[in-house]
Amino acid sequence: MRKQPQQKRSRAMVERIISAGREVLLGDGYDGFSTNRIAARAGVSPGSLYQYFPNKEAIIDAVLEQYGDDLAERVAAALGDRLGDTGPRMIRDTADALLTALEKDVGLLRVSTEELPATRHGDRLAALERRVQELCVAYLAGRRDLLRSSDHATSAWVLVLCVETLTVRYVLDAPDIPRDVFLDELTALCQGYLAR
Amino acid sequence: MRKQPQQKRSRAMVERIISAGREVLLGDGYDGFSTNRIAARAGVSPGSLYQYFPNKEAIIDAVLEQYGDDLAERVAAALGDRLGDTGPRMIRDTADALLTALEKDVGLLRVSTEELPATRHGDRLAALERRVQELCVAYLAGRRDLLRSSDHATSAWVLVLCVETLTVRYVLDAPDIPRDVFLDELTALCQGYLAR
């Protein structure tokens, strides 16, 4: 960010630009994501846009950061009252929370995963995956006597990747699988992989 | 393709253009994948390029089709003499073959999955996944009495997605997991999910 907006009206403009960026991304795709178009959509001149964003990439970063924060917040909220669960119940609730969060804005999820080059949000996603893997390792360590493998890092890597891919693809591809069946299958997958 | 190359020299040019396309994709990324640059790299004029390719997209399609065919050929070759296997052994051999095939050209795999918008090769990949899922359903149907679930379509969907994601990410991210450990884990994942 090139300059910090100080007055109320400039802060509002930055928000309008980010919203316009999201709308352009949804409506015109990544190819149509041009600064001129964003500025027009936000009702702002290109020059004004560049007062607060150093380049086009910064705008898309802001859009994705807002989306990522929103997702994390939803997952945390849906999961907050179930922290005590363990075993299959906990796996299922976690997947359910993730699924619900992803379903809130399928359009942006689709654009992010299918239209955006993965390099654009890869770092952010990789960092998130690493954090979740660490949480997963801690959880596994607390139940080591029930597990097939003692290599918790590898197990966490496998689990996180599978759950992430399956939930995202379930939301995007809408396969002909009822939601509760999908959650049962996902739970069976994790449980069958972990249990000895 | 706008016109079919009839003489030997024009067929050679088409091949040079596809090769140049792959090189530009690897060297300059998807952003640098411009028709002018491809023509220059191939030692060909932009006009000549457009005699055989209707537009830029057709070139990238040709590159990806060649890569896809190459991959399929490698997997089939590595798997050809193990068609009789069943159970964990068969799962492991399949994953091994896939892994070996993917490792042959990590650069192009990385560009395809991380830099290219998924929409660009999504149809081709989706079609391949569907075919593999059908094969998988047939395999599962032949072993139905050993399986936890009788919904083979859903099981195949889960399995194919997991194996695909995990192998690709293993090759691209090179996590600190020995190759045989990874194959064991993948086998355990599938086996634990399928077995009753």
Place this chain on the structure above:
DNA sequence: TGGTGACGCGAGCGATCGCTCGCATACAAT
């Protein structure tokens, strides 16, 4: 109320893009 810095504007620059077209050349059939 006057002044000062933050704010916002929009024409347009320089570069690059995908792609075309008129023309020269190489090949194959006669």
Place this chain on the structure above:
DNA sequence: ATTGTATGCGAGCGATCGCTCGCGTCACCA
């Protein structure tokens, strides 16, 4: 050798891109 066609060339068109800059406007403090 001549002719018809397939091939290849490359300057450059029209469009769009990311981004700048000089200038007017507005909010806030003295």
